[in-house]
Amino acid sequence: MKKYYFTKLSDKKKKELIKRKAISSDSVKKTVEKICSDVKRNGLKSAIKYANKFDGFSSDNVYVTEKEFSEAEKLLSSEIKSAVKSAYKNIYKFHAKQYPKDYFIETINGVKCGRKFLPIENVGVYIPAGTAPLPSTMLMLGVPSQIAGCKRIVVFSPAKDKINPAILYAAKLCGIKEFIKIGGAQGISLLAYGSDNFKKVDKIFGPGNQFVTTAKSVVSIDPDGCAIDMIAGPSELLVIADNFANPDFVAADLLSQAEHGKDSMVILLTASEDLIRKVGDSLNQQLKNLPRKVFAKATIESSFCMLVDDVNDAFNFSNTFAPEHLILNLKNAKKYLNKVVNAGSVFIGEYTPESAGDYASGTNHSLPTFGFARSSSGVGVEMFMKGVTFQSINKKGIKSLSKTIITLAETESLQAHAEAVKVRLK
Structure with a gap:
């Protein structure tokens, strides 16, 4: 390890030590944009083409079958299954406390406001499979999505043929039923854009290499794409x-x-x-x-x-x-x-x-x-949900608020806003 003395460092050097390396080069971005565009146009067919090219994908079925889930459990030792279960229980216990509470209050007489938390309906979970299998990441993303109550949780992970059995075992504990053997930028693109035979998701979670990270960035700023958890x-x-x-x-x-x-x-x-x-x-x-x-x-x-x-x-x-x-x-x-x-x-x-x-x-x-x-937090249950606000105003309430609303609307030269209140006072 290099060694530095804090008191001898210039402000410039401190900034250099704090600065992270760029995760994407122009060549990576160019490659990823091409993949995203191709998958956006041609869907699953293109995603499989790139999976074959980059990951040597050769499976007869792009989806993990129920048989594969069952076989995975049999392939694992009791020690590994026990460890995964133990981790699942602890992760579930901690994350269950994060579930946000709905609330309704009366701000003034006749004006009631509230906030209700609802699960994101369709989420995509990306599990890397580069230098090591990561069943722990499956738990870290699967458990909070399970607690949030997301209707559809689809997992993507690269594979030549079979997914690592420990990952599949963890996925089964998290209630995963839809698991696709495609990774990389092509997997992220398919999650974001969907296909004739694959429904797109509303938000993508999970880490990955520079191609995955760049793809997440690309789809997150495309109106036809979807939201992402973070740039990891x-x-x-x-x-x-x-x-x-x-x-x-x-x-x-x-x-x-x-x-x-x-x-x-x-x-x-x-x-x-x-x-x-x-x-x-x-x-x-x-x-x-x-x-x-x-x-x-x-x-x-x-x-x-x-x-x-x-x-x-x-x-x-x-x-x-x-x-x-x-x-x-x-x-x-x-x-x-x-x-x-x-x-x-x-x-x-x-x-x-x-x-x-x-x-x-x-x-x-x-x-x-x-x-x-x-400025950001790690993944938690609330990231798999969204807060929807509600308000209910009766005749007395709108009368009490009217002067404030009309004054502010006219200050902003938005007369129609003011009229929407005035018409209710007649």
């Missing part, structure tokens, strides 16, 4: 640790994110130079035993640690960076929670690894990256 970039982890932290714990946490891929970013902030040295030694040792050490090593080499004067400097940098994941490996870590302003998800104390949130603690691991944690 490479995984991020920032650790704030003190001299009480176990260096092996810190190193393990950094590696847990580093192994996602070479585009991931991990950062260590501490006031202890001794901890930096020990963490470096531990990283080298732990790397030797990782099956995905090529990915992890590339990430570690492009990431950095920073020596700060105190914890305040660490939080100032962290809040500006706005990490996807923030670990507080500090003595009495809970007392620092009020210093957290911008972060996707926070992991408090030495026995709270980021991987707990990735899999089974209950919180969601679909979180804002690219610094969007300054």
Whole structure:
């Protein structure tokens, strides 16, 4: 890891360290726009063509069959099924508390206003299948959509022939009945535009590579497309640790994110130079035993640690960076929670690894990256719903509001607005 001294950094250098890499190039955008346009015109036929070209798709059926769902369960060990079930229960328990409550109030006599939360009817869930199968992502997106009560939840994931059985098992727990073996930009396009034999969705959820992310961006600004959850970039982890932290714990946490891929970013902030040295030694040792050490090593080499004067400097940098994941490996870590302003998800104390949130603690691991944690939240039940407002006004109420409405309408030179009230007063 590169090493920096916070007090020696210029403002320009700090901005450079906070800046993320672009996730899409002109060539990627050009390729994606061509795919989106083709699928928009020709539907499922074109999507299958690209799935064959990019993913080697060769299945007889583009849909996962009931038989495949059943076979997937038989292929899994009892240990894996138990782990998936346990994670499902915790994720469900946490997300069930998020279900928003409807409310109605009387703002003034004769004027009643309310807000009712309704599920989005048709949602698409994208599950990547690049360097590793991700049943956890199936749970993180399937559970909140299930709790929200979405009528139709369709899952897309790339495959040559069969979908990973753990993903299918997780999907079945989430009540998924519609699962399509197409991924990439072609999958996103089909979700957004639909086809003669496939109904489009209203909103797409899920992470992916630069082609998937670019496709989500393209369809989200097309009037014929659909909404998306967020623009998701490479995984991020920032650790704030003190001299009480176990260096092996810190190193393990950094590696847990580093192994996602070479585009991931991990950062260590501490006031202890001794901890930096020990963490470096531990990283080298732990790397030797990782099956995905090529990915992890590339990430570690492009990431950095920073020596700060105190914890305040660490939080100032962290809040500006706005990490996807923030670990507080500090003595009495809970007392620092009020210093957290911008972060996707926070992991408090030495026995709270980021991987707990990735899999089974209950919180969601679909979180804002690219610094969007300054203004956005991670995936939750409310993202699969929309709030509809209602108002009911009786004769007494419109009379009470009339002067205010008419004055404001005439101030804005919108006379018809004013007349819509005046006609009711005659």
